[in-house]
Amino acid sequence: MSAPMIAILDDEPQIRQMLSDALGEAGFRTASFGRATEFEAALSRTAPDVCLVDLGLPDKDGLALVHRLALESGASIIIISGRAQVQDRVTGLELGADDYIIKPFEPAEVVARVRARLRKGREAGTAATTAHFEGWVAYFDRYVLEASDGREVPFSHAEGEVLRLFLESPKRLVSRAQMQESLGGAAGESFDRAMDVRISRLRTKLDEDPRNPRLIKTIYGAGYIFLGDVSWS
Template identity: 35%
Template sequence: MLVVEDEPPIVRVLVGYLEREGLEVVVAGDGESALDAVRAYRPDVVVLDLMLPGIDGLEVCRRLRTFSDAYVIMLTARTEEIDRVVGLSVGADDYLGKPFSPHELVARVRAMLRRPRVGAADVSTTRTFADLTIDPATREATQDGAPLELTRTEFDLLDVLSERPRQVVPREQLFERVWGGQWFGDDHVVDVHVANLRRKLGDDARAQRYIRTVRGVGYSMGADT
């Protein structure tokens, strides 16, 4: 895994805790070297500080998402909700505010590494919703024949929602299926990821062409066509 942090004391603590868990850790201290490390080492998880010299964490995450599907946990000293939402909207899977507990960070990393690949119940069936096609076996989604660039989390959400058209999937079930029941954040995260997914689908939340919101419960997918 990759730790992107420019404060040596924090780096020492993070590396110590993660290595005691048996994880192989690579460290980068700025945005450019972080992107180079992702290309070179192909980590499964990236712990990414928001405030970095040169390219900041948001831009690193945005660029990383053009060539990597690694899980990204963003570290931020900013506590405003808009900053957390922006981080998730550029491709982060989770966030953790500073100061943070190293034990909690390790737990979140472990949870991500244990996350199941969903859709195992019916991976042989390609699902079609109007011009949207989802192939669980290859983990690919296309719209009008063009591939959609989805993060792991976005595809997993689409996979779960598309398994049973029109059936409402409660948020709790989405957490269980997509995050493997190991969740430490707030439930606003799932809403942001669904919003990101809708944006990539060109799905106006008011029109709800593909994904329908059931207030206070969860989400459902439109019927097969």
């Protein structure tokens, strides 16, 4: 089995080289790009396991690229950016990134975060990939929800992690602490807000009434409960 492929998109050559060296020493394959157009062209030919994406790109909006990757790619997405404001981190996570690392950083931290994302991916890869619940089918191998009328609704990698967490624990309280432990990322306001947005989007995709959702219930001050019956295949 070949080593995992890590795609690096950053317009600073020194950053690309530092990341390539650190990840290469850790046993990963890497491909580096300085422009979004080169990166997107490469994605049409190969599928990386993890994408490291800088937001300050010379030719395209980094956040828009992250959002498109989250919807169209099965890769984990880690933003690496000099934007340190909480709102920047929240926006990146809301748009589908799995993690957010602020520049300057230690290369060892990036390697550790990459390993963590790959570990979660392996755990998901050994699990069942299809869940049936309340007239819906969730296909985690291709990130699609199928309604009872055959309509297909795509979901992002990040939204899929939250959905799987609920579907694996139906009719049981899932606390914020459990979500943070299971999904990773730093606890705090940015994590909480990102989870709120992902859950809101899942409710919309499941045709839930936002004022009175029947499947994903908020237990204020405690967490969430998924109320549907679930079977896996």
